[in-house]
Amino acid sequence: MRYLVSVIDDKSDPGSTDRQPAISAFNERLIAEGYWVFSGGLADTDAATVVDNRGEQTVFSDGPFVESKEYLAGVWVWEAPDLDVALKLAAEASKICDRKIEVRPFQ
Amino acid sequence: MSELDEAITRAHHEEWARVVAALTRRFGDLDIAEEAAAEAFTTAVERWPADGVPPNPGAWLTTTANRKAIDRIRRENKRDDKHKEAQMLHDDTPAEPLGAIEDDRLRLIFTCCHPALATEARVALTLRMVGGLTVPEIARAFLVQRATMEQRITRAKAKIKAARIPYRVPSADDLPARVSGVLAVLFLVFNEGYLASGPDTDPVRQDLTTEAIRLTRLIRALLPQDGEVAGLLALMLLTEARRRSRVSAGGELVPLAEQDRGAWDAALIAEGHRLVRERLAAAAAGVAPGRYQILAAINAVHTSARDIRDTDWSQVLALYDQLVRLDPSPIVALNRAVAVAELDGPEVALAIVDRLAEALAGYHAYHATRADLLRRLGRSEQSRAAYDQAIELAGNTGETAYLTRRRAQLR
Structure with a gap:
């Protein structure tokens, strides 16, 4: 089962910025144990562009599709046998990233 | 109730969870298990009057439910082969010998009480899947529309499937925390029965307290070594034992001191x-008791006393001190203050209670406790104000009646 694991940061109460070495070590472990499918940290939401081409013209708008205090700071894709395994890893990830984590299954 | 009705009710109580649990394991799908179990019981109601109660009702029900489930899967396979594939994914555990801990019902309970589900969903799902209550019964119990409850249960089942919440007993590491989650669900059901909320509700909902006790007995049978399970069962039994004397003929809640023992x-x-x-x-052998065991011990002290004056309050206070160390919440501190009042007088207790003002301003029992202490200190005006607030916040009809009478008695 694949899970999208989102790292959620909070603009009004951001997590610490010195987590990269710990996250790299955690990634190594995820790879070694066969859970890792993909991972990546994201640039600031200001760098996002939303594209809407449902109408007559393509509309580009600057910024994220929804302005909010909380935003997506990075993602993982994990392969795990069930939610218990994913939640256990997510609990570790939350400590390591010093941020909230959302675990959502792929269809 | 006729003999036949009794046999059906007994079979429902004893076999429902077993049938649902066995089918969930076999077919890997709560929906199929629930529906097939319900159909099997309907068939029993239709057939047993003519055919007689089978010698082994449990086996009869499981066989019938299995057949219903297979019929349904066959019907659905014709419609949608992919759907069937998804349903089968879950069943990753081979059949194992059934030790106590491997009982399928235990898997069912842990799945229904999974921490990834919202608390209200855990409660609803447990009552439906393990307790065998119907959706309208659960909706009535929690004062929500039937459609709302239906949706709550459907959503929970969908999440279990989509997020792949496993159907298994948690590992030894996780077991204490997960058992404690299960007990929290059962205690919530019990408390809703013990102190029912809602302006048009009976003060005590015996259906809920009975169901909570029945399910806790089941967990106790499945996890006989767990101290907190025993503690919660004891707590429920000692509370339920006082049910008849807790409400007066006029529907008013009767406090412990005034109950007919x-x-x-x-x-x-x-x-x-x-x-x-x-x-x-x-x-005594060195196993530290958890909060349910301590609460049960407090209730044991109360139920051992011939009357309120005979109560060993220093024992009660010692137990509350132990509980505070485990759970330093303001509500525990409030209950502890009641014991302090008996030992050191209402003035000392009031000083403790007043320190909880900020944390418990919205809690009716805080105001009710204050009102009583102020009344005992002869501070009628302040007591009246506290009763006013308690009455405004109390959700239980029997409690409101009691508080209103107490307020009227102030001089």
Whole structure:
């Protein structure tokens, strides 16, 4: 089962910025144990562009599709046998990233 | 109730969870299990009057439910092969010998009480899948529309499937935390029955307290070594034992001090005391008791006293001190203050209670406790104001009636 694991940061109460070495070590472990499918940290939401081409013209708008205090700071894709395994890893990830984590299954 | 009705009710109580649990394991799908179990019981109601109650009702129900489930899967396969594939994914555990801990019902309970589900969903799902209550019954119990409850249960089942919440007993590492989650669900069901909320609700909902006790007994049978399970069962039994004397003929809640102790259920008290003694022995052997065991011990002290004056309040206070160390919440501190009032007087207790003002301003029992302490200190005006607030916040009809009478008695 694949899970999208989102790292959620909070603009009004951001997590610490010195987590990269710990996250790299955690990634190594995820790879070694066969859970890792993909991972990546994201640039600031200001760098996002939303594209809407449902109408007559393509509309580009600057910024994220929804302005909010909380935003997506990075993602993982994990392969795990069930939610218990994913939640256990997510609990570790939350400590390591010093941020909230959302675990959502792929269809 | 006729003999036949009794047999059907008994089979429902004893076999529902077993049938649902076995089918969930076999077919890997809560929906199929629930529906097939319900159909099997409907068939029993139709067939048993003519055919007679089968010698082994449980086996009959499981076989019938299995057949219903297979029929349904065949019907659906014709419609949608991919759907069937998804349904089968879950069943990743091979059949194992059934030790106590491997009982399928235990898997079912842990799945229904999974921490990834919202608390209200856990409660609803447990009552439906393990308790066998119907959706309208659960909706009535929690004062929500039937459609709302239906949706709550459907969503929970969908999440279990989509997020792949496993159907298994948690590993030894996770077991204490997960058992504690299960007990929290059962305690919530019990409390909703014990102190029912809602302006048009009976003060005590016996259907809910009975169901909570029945399910806790089941967990106790499945996890006989767990101290907190024993503690919660004892706590429920010792509380349930006082049910008849807790509400007056006029529907008013009767406080412990004024209850007719002769009307307490001696058998339930004896059973509760046996469990508490069992846990005391374990504590003496060095096993630290959890909060349910301590709460049960407090209730054992109360139910051992001939009357309120005979109560061993220093024992009660010592137990609350122990509980505070485990759970330093303001609500525990409030209950502890009631024991302090009996030992050191209402003035000392009031000083403790007043310190909780900020944390408990929205809690009716805080105001009710203050009102009583102020009344005992002769500070009628302040007491009246506290009763006013308690009445405004109390959700239980019997409690509101009691508080209103107490307020009227102030001079």
